[in-house]
Amino acid sequence: MTSLTQYGWNTHFEQNFHTYRAQGLEAGRITAIEGFRHKLITANGPADAMLSGALMNSADNWDLPKVGDWVAFKPYDGECIIISVLPRINELSRKLPGRTTEKQVIATNIDTAFIVQGLDRDFNPMRLQRYIAQIMQCNIRPVVLLNKQDLVADPEWYRQEVIALGYDCPVLLLSATGREGLQQWAAEHLLPGRTYVLIGSSGVGKSTLVNALLGYQLQEEGAVSSFNHKGRHTTVSRHLVTLASGAMLIDSPGMREFGVTLEADGQDIDYHPLLAELSAACRFDDCTHRHEPGCAVVAAVHAGELPREVYDSYLKISREQAHYQTVAAERKRTERQFGKIAKQVAQYRKQRKY
Numbered sequence: 001m002t003s004l005t006q007y008g009w010n011t012h013f014e015q016n017f018h019t020y021r022a023q024g025l026e027a028g029r030i031t032a033i034e035g036f037r038h039k040l041i042t043a044n045g046p047a048d049a050m051l052s053g054a055l056m057n058s059a060d061n062w063d064l065p066k067v068g069d070w071v072a073f074k075p076y077d078g079e080c081i082i083i084s085v086l087p088r089i090n091e092l093s094r095k096l097p098g099r100t101t102e103k104q105v106i107a108t109n110i111d112t113a114f115i116v117q118g119l120d121r122d123f124n125p126m127r128l129q130r131y132i133a134q135i136m137q138c139n140i141r142p143v144v145l146l147n148k149q150d151l152v153a154d155p156e157w158y159r160q161e162v163i164a165l166g167y168d169c170p171v172l173l174l175s176a177t178g179r180e181g182l183q184q185w186a187a188e189h190l191l192p193g194r195t196y197v198l199i200g201s202s203g204v205g206k207s208t209l210v211n212a213l214l215g216y217q218l219q220e221e222g223a224v225s226s227f228n229h230k231g232r233h234t235t236v237s238r239h240l241v242t243l244a245s246g247a248m249l250i251d252s253p254g255m256r257e258f259g260v261t262l263e264a265d266g267q268d269i270d271y272h273p274l275l276a277e278l279s280a281a282c283r284f285d286d287c288t289h290r291h292e293p294g295c296a297v298v299a300a301v302h303a304g305e306l307p308r309e310v311y312d313s314y315l316k317i318s319r320e321q322a323h324y325q326t327v328a329a330e331r332k333r334t335e336r337q338f339g340k341i342a343k344q345v346a347q348y349r350k351q352r353k354y
């Protein structure tokens with residue numbers, strides 16, 4: 001018997017599991033998804049599971065189990081059937097690339113997300129800010145990992161560039177292959193019973209970092225790549241591994257784009273401490289910090305108190321969020337209308353008895 005608390009089980013899940021327990025179901029956490037096969041960690045060790053027919057048919061994609069989810073399952077003939085996903089504490093999501101407003105859930109029930117950038121050609125403060133904004137919006141703590149520090153002459157310069165942006169998040173320098181900085185990273189940021197996810201572009205060294213922590217090859221890392229990425233062992237699916245320390249780490253495939261979504265009440269982006277503080281001093285409560293008179297944010301940019309990169313990132317992200325919000329609202333309206341029609345058809349059929 002393993003105790004589920006070491007995998008992150010807590011009173012939140014316990015409370016939501018009550019009714020399922022009464023029905024004789026068991027609880028497990030999703031560690032990997034390969035097609036239809038779901039890998040679980042349960043009180044009796046690892047297990048394979050499938051979705052129940054009802055779950056497969058009824059749910060929206062983002063309601064289906066994702067890596068990190070706690071589920072209620074029924075042991076059945078040597079196989080486990082997943083009956084339900086327990087309510088999530090949070091979900092790390094992004095807007096899918098392209099003109100869609102579709103949301104993709106990357107992983108769930110996360111304590112900290114490590115944003116990995118490589119100090120070769122990948123370093124990009126604008127992209128970094130987009131990650132930070134989205135992660136904070138998901139109620140997850142961001143930590144920036146600048147990997148491949150062995151490839152640049154002055155890695156500290158890059159770290160200071162990120163720190164100067166003024167976000168409330170730690171910035172670490174690492175070399176996965178040179179095994180530099182790993183110890184400090186593990187000691188300060190990888191705690192037992194907590195769940196972490198690594199995100200960032202392809203080739204920044206996420207899997208190499210995981211493997212370095214595990215101390216063995218869980219999966220092949222890429223060989224040194226040429227420009228076209230041929231022959232690289234790029235990660236194709238997400239999986240959760242448990243380190244010897246008891247910390248859980250989710251590796252994920254590289255992302256080309258990390259689109260922001262917009263939950264709830266929009267307007268206020270308070271992912272940047274100074275930006276949030278300044279907004280309070282704007283003349284208008286609903287100031288968008290663009291052209292309004294008496295805007296404290298614009299004044300701070302002119303005075304050199306708020307970094308221009310932060311302001312530019314704010315403009316870009318808030319524009320995208322506004323777009324996401326309008327299109328998502330439209331989609332909801334259409335779905336509601338469609339729902340009404342479907343209901344009318346069902347009623348009509350019932351009356352006509354066919």
Ligand SMILES: Nc1nc2c(ncn2[C@@H]2O[C@H](COP(=O)(O)OP(=O)(O)OP(=O)(O)O)[C@@H](O)[C@H]2O)c(=O)[nH]1
Pocket residue numbers: 147148149150151174175176177178200201202203204205206207208209221222223224225233234235236252253254255
């Ligand atoms: N010089 C140097 N190379 C590194 C370092 N970390 C990783 N690499 C190399 O970078 C390449 C890509 O590493 P991966 O770990 O596969 O990158 P990834 O982020 O997992 O990529 P995807 O799975 O495609 O998202 C490999 O050739 C690694 O050996 C580092 O700290 N320094």
Ligand SMILES: [Mg+2]
Pocket residue numbers: 206207208233234235251252253254
């Ligand atoms: Mg990888």
Ligand SMILES: [Zn+2]
Pocket residue numbers: 279282283287288289290292294295296297298
């Ligand atoms: Zn303003």
